[in-house]
Amino acid sequence: MGKRFVSIWFRHLTADWMIRRHPELKDTPFVVVTSERGRMVVKAVSAPAQDKGIALEMVVADCRAILPELQVFNEEQGKVEKLLTALAEWCIRFTPVAAVDMPDGLLLDVSGCAHLWGGEQPYLKDIITRISAFGYHIRAAMADTVGAAWAIARYGMASPIIESRGQMDALMPLPPAALRLEPGIVQRLEKLGLYDIRSFIHMPRRALRRRFGDQLLSRLDQALGQEIEVLDPVVPLQPYQERLPSLDPIRTAGGIEVALRQLLVTLCLRLTKEEKGIRKCDFKGFRIDGNIQQIGIGTVRASRNVAHLFKLFEIKIPQLEPALGFELFVLDATTVEDVFAEQETFWHHSEHNDLAIAELLDKVAGKVGLHTISRYLPDEHYWPERSFRLAVSLAEKPVTTWRTDLPRPIHVLRDPEPIVVTVPIPDYPPMLFIYKSKLHNITNADGPERIEQEWWLNEGLQRDYYCVEDESGARYWIFRAGHYGIDDPQWFIHGFFV
16 A cells, blocks of 8 residues: 555634634634734735635735725734644544644645545545534645645645545646745746646656756656655654554543553564563543543563553553543553563563562552652762662662671661761760750760762762660661861761661
8 A cells, every 4th residue: 555645724724723712703804914024914814804805925004905894913923833733733643644734734644544434535524524623724635645635735626535646637737836836936837838737747857957946846756756755743653652543432441441452462462573562651542522631651671561561551541531532542652672582481480579579569650650669779889878879670780789797777868967966085976966956865876987988089078977876766877077176077867777
């Protein structure tokens, strides 16, 4: 099956959008203008104003001479592009490749999509009907090339659907402007009496290039399919994406679960062939009212186990609001990692505790959030707050070992906090300390343990750490930075053993 494209032309894009926002303007002639070279120039025209002779690029003064009651609105900078982008994103329900065609259109790569609607005619009819229901006046056409679809949508008078390889015959009676040429080239063609494409399409290419430049030949080749034209979709295609449209809107949780499971099976089969697994995945539901609902999951290690991934999504399905129903489901694996063949057997053997831990963490993260679970590995530094780092994944291996020869607290503060102490003799542990306005009398103490930072990282005072216990039995890790009599020592609390 060859390429097929749809071009959508919004005849009164900005004006239709304003009428949607302000229905009272429906039968009112108005224009949207912007300032150019000190003049107010028309950039959008409502249908009633167009019927009265108002056209694009006219000066407002001339428009008022024709129609004194004409209403004038200033153009909002960047509004057209934002509006077309939003419409293109809405059109993703029809095809994954939807691109903006400034200043008044959209381009869709619909290759392989029409059969889901029962053929090209009902497919194009559904697109036109739904967009028109929003209040937009549009024309749309389908052809093998972007250029041919664009030409038929704006200048075609017959069928909007051009049969495969029929673009040449469809282009013949159209004016030169249908090739998306610059106005200067169109004027030169018409000045020579070349009022339609038929009159010059078979002329020698050398003569056309000499008289009209390369653009004419390039646009002609694009329309005929002899030169490739690539679309720039508003939503970049995910390399691992599966789509499931539905002819009837799906409103129930059971229907959503069936769609999700089917998409997971299809995606995981593909990932198995490529020896990859999912780390992050999004499930999107496109509602018939234009709203997009989305839930996402993450795993601590790459997975392509359908049952496990489905359970992670299952607890989030109640977050989806189907309203009038979903007409399209999309599953995007936004982050994937390699999973080798020998790892696949881990899912079926209970002796592999690391996989059991991974499944457990995924379930916990699905309920409380992946950001609430952290794994730490030892790092090659001496200062306690630098002696560990956050692991990227459950499979990451440490570069060194945890220090176990000396006591270390369970909870280490990210930044040591200052305390007030009473010390009987320098280099002795304190008798008491005050932390957060609470007095702690020390009954037992062990130390000191001297820890210095790496000289190539930063210069500073050494630390002398003490493990101390107060009268309530609570144990703390405190240290003195500096020496009495030499430096200006300060005391800090750095950790808690209980």
